Amino acid sequence: MAKSADRRRTLGRVLRYMGPYRLHLCGALLLALISVALQLYIPILVGNAVDCILGPNQVDFSALASILGWIGLVAAASALAQWCMGELNNRVTYSVVRDVRQAAFVHMQTLPLSYLDRYPHGQTVSRVIADVDQFADGLLLGFSQLFTGVMTILGTLFFMLRLSWQISLVVILLTPVSLVVAEFVATRTYAMFQRQSEIRGNQTAMIDETVGQMKVVQAFGRQAACQAEFDQVNEELRKCSLRAIFFSSITNPSTRFINALVYAGVGLVGALSSMAGGITVGGLTTFLSYANQYTKPFNEITGVVTELQNALACAGRVFALIDEPAQPPDPENPVVLTDPRGQVDIQDLSFSYQPDKPLIQHFQLHVEPGQRVAIVGPTGCGKTTMINLLMGFYQPDQGDIAIDGVSTQAMGRENLRQCFGMVLQDTWLKSGTIRENIAMGRPQATDQEIEAAARAAHAHGFIRRLPQGYRTVLGESGGTLSQGQKQLLCIARVMLCLPPMLILDEATSSIDTRTELKIQQAFDRMMEGRTSFIVAHRLSTIQEADVILVMENGRIVEQGSHAQLLARQGAYARLYESQFAGKPVENF
DSSP, X not given: OHHHHHHXXXXXXXXXXXXXXXXXXXXXXXXXXXXXXXXXXXXXXXXXXHHTBOSTTOBOHHHHHHHHHHHHHXXXXXXXXXXXXXXXXXXXXXXXXXXHHHHHHHHHTTSOHHHHHHSOHHHHHHIIIIIHHHHHHHHHHHHHHHHXXXXXXXXXXXXXXXXXXXXXXXXXXXXXXXXXXXXXXXXXXXXXXXXXXXXXXXXXXXXXXXXXXXXXXXXXXXXXXXXXXXXXXXXXHHHHHHHHHHHHHTHHHHHHHHHHHHHHHHHHHHHHHHHTXXXXXXXXXXXXXXXXXXXXXXXXXXXXXXXXXXHHHHHHHHHHHHTSOXXXXXXXXXXXOSSOOOXXXXXXXXXXXXXXXXXXXXXXXXEOTTOEEEEEOSTTSXXXXXXXXXXXXXXXXXXXXXXXXXXXXXXXXXXXXXXXXXXXXXXOOOSEEHHHHHTTSOTTOOHHHHHHHHHHTTOHHHHHHSTTGGGOEXXXXXXXXXXXXXXXXXXXXXXHHOOSEEEEESTTTTSOHHHHXXXXXXHHHHHTTSEEEEEOSOGGGSXXXXXXXXXXXXXEEEEEOXXXXXXXXXXXXXXXXXXXXXXXXXXX
């Protein structure tokens, strides 16, 4: 019952997406009606032609020639109507597919980061690409065959009843058998195709993960293990697909058998009726043609039902993505900071990714405008989590973060993030030119401004040596650029925007020592007068910070300047000595 209700809800949503194209649908229905009517008129003409042939030397050639001409004209008109119907079907199908993909992509950008952390990226991509493609195939087949199939059944039934209601009873009595077969298949294939879509998504996620980290896979000799894991998923997909296809393939031979029974029954009863003078030979020919046309759509409709089950299963997965709760909306009347000074207050802040695993507990911090705040500590202590909370990527479980006395929860996210410029350890570059990547935050920037930002980030030198300079097109994730070069471009991107506050999360981790010194000078100029948060493992890059926060298990265990913390001989001093004196870190 639950699966049936799910199918109905999914179908209802598909119909709502089709609502804006109701005129196209009405046109397709009208053309389907015209095409079917013309096709059903042909057997009448054929029957009349047969009645023109009474026996040897008893053929009415003039009437026969006229009927054959009409048959050709009607067939051509039917083909034209069917072609136009197909065009309208295609427009409706791919317009709906476009709308569904657009809705999914728009919603993806509003999903909280917790969703993206919870599900593999490849599975999400599979829902938007592969599942929507499967949905389109089923929808297109449903339009092109369901309309004509239903109308052919109703039309042939009408004409058969007009010719002979006694013979029509044979057809009508055997019809429920086809319906039972269709229902039997439909109830069993939906769950199978749904499972097939899930496994396909898992396979896509695995391929995406493996290809994206192929260097790591090869470096650690994990090819065989990855291959074994892929083979297992691939074999599971093979079994599931075969099972789904097996059940769906039962429909064709079953309905063909029923069709043969109908045809034989009509032929037997019709022959007896013709011998008794109840119907002419031409009329029997017409009736047999109608009987064949009547049963044929059941084959197509049962095939369509199978495809629709697959389409609905895929649509259900896409709608499940669209139904995922979005991040909380911005306040109705958000406070807008037009010229923030950079004062930051963190008050009694608590946050955890999982309720049973506390991370940041009762965090307190006051930062004056223009101060440089460095955050150090062991892996997993909450450094990057603090940055995510500052940027509004996650919402605190308790407490508040305020900028210039305004709670970040009272601000719009776009306004909040315009206050910060961020350079992360993990670089991200989109497919496009180097110019487009640097100007991502300021698309209207001039070439001179972009070049100045690149010079400040010490990226101009290697950009100039590229084949087309700033017009060089980068592939996915920066193409063949080194990790350091990609990070220089990310730094240039922030240099171009120069927001009032900066976040540098291991921003120079992939840059050589010589370039790091130049970048540090550029950062010093960029951070002058700006509130800055610096996450670093290399303590040489944060010695000039106004305040150094030493974090452990989500708490600040030490706070002060570089000299003050060294004098305390505590956790920071031990960490410093481990880097510069070669001593191991203890109790940290």
